[in-house]
Amino acid sequence: MKRITNPPITLWDEVLQRPTQTIDDIEATVNEVFSEVQKKGNYALAKYTNLFDGVTLENLEVSKEEIDNASNLITSELKEAIQLAKANITKFHKAQETKPVLVNTQEGVKCWQEKRPIEKVGLYIPGGSAPLFSTILMLAIPASLAGCKEIVLCTPPQEDGSINPAILYTAQLCGVTKLYKVGGIQAIAAMTFGTETIPKVYKIFGPGNQFVTVAKQLSTRYNVAIDMPAGPSELLVFADETANPAFVSSDLLSQAEHGADSQVVLVSTKASVLDAVAIEIEAQLALLPRKEVASKAISNSKMILVESSEIALNLINNYAPEHFIVVAKDESFFVENIINAGSVFIGNYTPESAGDYASGTNHTLPTNGYAKQYSGVNLDSFLKSITFQKITKKGIQNIGNAIELMADAEGLQAHKNAVSLRLKELIKE
Amino acid sequence: MKRITNPPITLWDEVLQRPTQTIDDIEATVNEVFSEVQKKGNYALAKYTNLFDGVTLENLEVSKEEIDNASNLITSELKEAIQLAKANITKFHKAQETKPVLVNTQEGVKCWQEKRPIEKVGLYIPGGSAPLFSTILMLAIPASLAGCKEIVLCTPPQEDGSINPAILYTAQLCGVTKLYKVGGIQAIAAMTFGTETIPKVYKIFGPGNQFVTVAKQLSTRYNVAIDMPAGPSELLVFADETANPAFVSSDLLSQAEHGADSQVVLVSTKASVLDAVAIEIEAQLALLPRKEVASKAISNSKMILVESSEIALNLINNYAPEHFIVVAKDESFFVENIINAGSVFIGNYTPESAGDYASGTNHTLPTNGYAKQYSGVNLDSFLKSITFQKITKKGIQNIGNAIELMADAEGLQAHKNAVSLRLKELIKE
Numbered sequence: 001m002k003r004i005t006n007p008p009i010t011l012w013d014e015v016l017q018r019p020t021q022t023i024d025d026i027e028a029t030v031n032e033v034f035s036e037v038q039k040k041g042n043y044a045l046a047k048y049t050n051l052f053d054g055v056t057l058e059n060l061e062v063s064k065e066e067i068d069n070a071s072n073l074i075t076s077e078l079k080e081a082i083q084l085a086k087a088n089i090t091k092f093h094k095a096q097e098t099k100p101v102l103v104n105t106q107e108g109v110k111c112w113q114e115k116r117p118i119e120k121v122g123l124y125i126p127g128g129s130a131p132l133f134s135t136i137l138m139l140a141i142p143a144s145l146a147g148c149k150e151i152v153l154c155t156p157p158q159e160d161g162s163i164n165p166a167i168l169y170t171a172q173l174c175g176v177t178k179l180y181k182v183g184g185i186q187a188i189a190a191m192t193f194g195t196e197t198i199p200k201v202y203k204i205f206g207p208g209n210q211f212v213t214v215a216k217q218l219s220t221r222y223n224v225a226i227d228m229p230a231g232p233s234e235l236l237v238f239a240d241e242t243a244n245p246a247f248v249s250s251d252l253l254s255q256a257e258h259g260a261d262s263q264v265v266l267v268s269t270k271a272s273v274l275d276a277v278a279i280e281i282e283a284q285l286a287l288l289p290r291k292e293v294a295s296k297a298i299s300n301s302k303m304i305l306v307e308s309s310e311i312a313l314n315l316i317n318n319y320a321p322e323h324f325i326v327v328a329k330d331e332s333f334f335v336e337n338i339i340n341a342g343s344v345f346i347g348n349y350t351p352e353s354a355g356d357y358a359s360g361t362n363h364t365l366p367t368n369g370y371a372k373q374y375s376g377v378n379l380d381s382f383l384k385s386i387t388f389q390k391i392t393k394k395g396i397q398n399i400g401n402a403i404e405l406m407a408d409a410e411g412l413q414a415h416k417n418a419v420s421l422r423l424k425e426l427i428k429e
Numbered sequence: 430m431k432r433i434t435n436p437p438i439t440l441w442d443e444v445l446q447r448p449t450q451t452i453d454d455i456e457a458t459v460n461e462v463f464s465e466v467q468k469k470g471n472y473a474l475a476k477y478t479n480l481f482d483g484v485t486l487e488n489l490e491v492s493k494e495e496i497d498n499a500s501n502l503i504t505s506e507l508k509e510a511i512q513l514a515k516a517n518i519t520k521f522h523k524a525q526e527t528k529p530v531l532v533n534t535q536e537g538v539k540c541w542q543e544k545r546p547i548e549k550v551g552l553y554i555p556g557g558s559a560p561l562f563s564t565i566l567m568l569a570i571p572a573s574l575a576g577c578k579e580i581v582l583c584t585p586p587q588e589d590g591s592i593n594p595a596i597l598y599t600a601q602l603c604g605v606t607k608l609y610k611v612g613g614i615q616a617i618a619a620m621t622f623g624t625e626t627i628p629k630v631y632k633i634f635g636p637g638n639q640f641v642t643v644a645k646q647l648s649t650r651y652n653v654a655i656d657m658p659a660g661p662s663e664l665l666v667f668a669d670e671t672a673n674p675a676f677v678s679s680d681l682l683s684q685a686e687h688g689a690d691s692q693v694v695l696v697s698t699k700a701s702v703l704d705a706v707a708i709e710i711e712a713q714l715a716l717l718p719r720k721e722v723a724s725k726a727i728s729n730s731k732m733i734l735v736e737s738s739e740i741a742l743n744l745i746n747n748y749a750p751e752h753f754i755v756v757a758k759d760e761s762f763f764v765e766n767i768i769n770a771g772s773v774f775i776g777n778y779t780p781e782s783a784g785d786y787a788s789g790t791n792h793t794l795p796t797n798g799y800a801k802q803y804s805g806v807n808l809d810s811f812l813k814s815i816t817f818q819k820i821t822k823k824g825i826q827n828i829g830n831a832i833e834l835m836a837d838a839e840g841l842q843a844h845k846n847a848v849s850l851r852l853k854e855l856i857k858e
Contacts, residue, residue: 105789
């Protein structure tokens with residue numbers, strides 16, 4: 001890890017710069033796939049599944065038999081682990097439910113706000129080396145709790161045309177209503193436009209590679225919403241001398257194994273902490289199966305020594321990490337004053353892995369500095385608010401004149417007239 | 430208005446089609462302005478303000494004198510009206526505050542969610558014929574309540590280089606922290622990149638023409654969030670024989686005066702209601718100052734006769750109107766079952782104008798069918814959620830094994846190891 005001591009504030013952006021992603025060169029491919037899926041539907045999906053996944057499928061939809069059989073193909077230990085995670089995630093997201101907000105802003109002017117589910121949502125789960133069934137827990141559970149009627153899941157088929165049984169098991173457990181074997185750009189295009197088989201959805205969630213990220217961006221041009229913009233995963237740890245260096249190192253490495261472009265940052269006010277962690281990382285790295293990937297990410301990552309907790313906090317808020325672990329005597333200073341972070345992990349026994357899998361919080365979080373303006377996925381991500389109002393005769397008499405004056409000042413006479421007509425009618429009564 | 434009787438469900442999309450907007454041809458202009466503002470800052474702002482607004486300014490920032498003086502330039506009646514609106518909007522948005530959510534998902538596993546303000550927000554207020562000070566109320570009030578530290582407002586200068594006093598008065602009243610004389614694409618670019626004078630913000634809110642809409646879309650490529658995608662304003666009214674035809678007509682016309690591309694739809698189960706409204710519209714239209722604009726919108730708009738309230742509701746949910754007025758004996762059927770709408774206005778004495786200005790609800794609402802997946806602007810639009818967790822030794826022993834199993838099944842050994850190390854340490858104790 002690169003070591004930086006007391007960087008001046010003017011250099012913070014440079015020191016903590018994230019890798020720049022070039023997306024221009026893949027936009028042409030994404031546009032082409034979108035255009036063909038829009039025009040040719042399932043035919044285009046078959047073509048690109050063959051081209052990108054090397055599979056020819058008879059059926060896009062996963063059959064009931066495949067889903068029923070999945071439960072037999074995974075161990076009961078793993079099923080119990082998934083069920084425990086489901087229980088915790090359900091508990092935490094169910095607690096996020098809110099009641100309608102009702103206010104009489106004036107006598108006779110009743111205003112309220114109620115949430116309604118987004119009727120159709122699409123979840124994208126990447127394939128590749130690791131079957132990310134944990135992400136299904138994080139997306140399908142709040143979608144079900146919110147009351148979304150149609151929960152569509154797309155995931156690429158494996159080379160033999162099947163889907164990993166842990167994915168199928170988790171999907172049926174968490175209330176996914178439709179499961180399709182399609183991945184990449186073509187999956188996002190299918191959920192954007194709909195095909196003969198796959199329904200069009202209103203909002204698309206889930207992680208993916210650069211192609212999927214650009215495809216999700218493009219989908220927003222066709223009346224689809226997305227969960228949030230995506231980037232490589234990140235972890236920033238603040239540790240003082242109360243932190244166990246072995247634990248800190250294991251957390252940094254768990255982030256580093258995601259990919260060579262993962263962002264890993266350690267901040268401390270004590271040089272001795274940085275020394276101890278540096279030694280531990282070397283020792284643990286040697287034992288990891290994904291050590292090639294992890295060591296690349298580690299070699300790009302930073303250890304930053306700063307003079308005070310206040311400076312550390314400012315630097316962290318400036319960086320806005322996706323994951324923020326704090327192990328420090330004055331942890332409450334950080335917890336109370338952190339403004340920009342996706343999820344915060346506190347103390348020696350709270351590894352990021354806990355939130356990734358089973359503690360109950362959501363692991364779909366804002367990366368790339370987006371914690372400055374985005375929340376991670378939560379129950380509200382699957383709901384929308386509608387406002388209502390009902391005004392009585394007395395009510396319109398209370399606020400009517402103000403509306404007339406404001407509409408007139410904005411030059412909108414018909415807006416004014418809608419009130420004037422009603423007020424005149426009331427004078428007659 | 431075009432009259433359609435009992436359209437089959439297969440034709441609903443066609444009957445209620447919104448005008449297609451072509452944005453490709455203005456993207457080049459938007460890209461050019463963005464690129465120049467990014468590179469040249471204030472110099473570029475001066476150039477484009479001269480080009481597009483015909484003004485050469487000495488200072489981009491509105492001076493304290495101009496703000497202080499604005500109060501003298503508008504009537505005390507208008508100031509009182511604005512203050513009444515502010516009181517109601519504040520009451521309704523303040524009531525939207527939520528408490529932190531705290532759950533012990535398992536013994537020793539404490540998870541919570543807290544909201545924090547978005548530190549820097551930008552509000553865009555268009556210039557042109559009407560000074561939209563009401564939109565400042567709708568954006569600056571919730572931004573202030575949320576605790577946003579920097580609330581930047583950009584609005585184009587008038588030909589004499591000044592800003593309409595109603596805009597300045599409302600801005601200072603509602604807590605805007607910085608006010609700049611810059612409009613259009615260049616204003617959005619300035620808030621996206623920052624210049625020598627104008628700060629970069631994290632989220633941009635507010636309406637605008639097609640150029641502003643495309644500019645806001647482009648800003649999302651540079652780590653900025655936006656309130657929502659924009660389109661022409663819309664109103665759908667459902668009226669039965671209990672509705673006053675003159676009131677309904679005045680509401681339809683208040684929508685129509687926004688512009689020739691405004692969407693105006695009337696749905697009823699009674700032909701006599703459509704007849705009565707058609708006559709009233711002609712009569713009222715003749716008296717409107719903006720009758721040319723309004724009559725164009727009216728000639729494109731639709732009256733739809735359907736057989737039942739159930740069919741009407743389905744059609745309305747399918748259309749997802751920005752504004753939905755319902756005046757009907759069975760109003761509660763519509764209120765309870767509406768899923769897709771921005772804001773709902775109930776009964777004869779609840780004109781859309783009330784919500785546009787002064788009842789307390791927000792008038793920044795999803796258009797173009799986006800009510801299917803977006804909320805209107807509300808207090809949460811200026812906040813973001815952070816999740817926190819703190820796990821004890823007992824807690825990690827409760828969930829540690831599940832995490833290990835799941836991480837292992839996803840092939841992420843370092844994630845597993847972060848837990849295993851801690852569990853091993855606890856066995857030693």
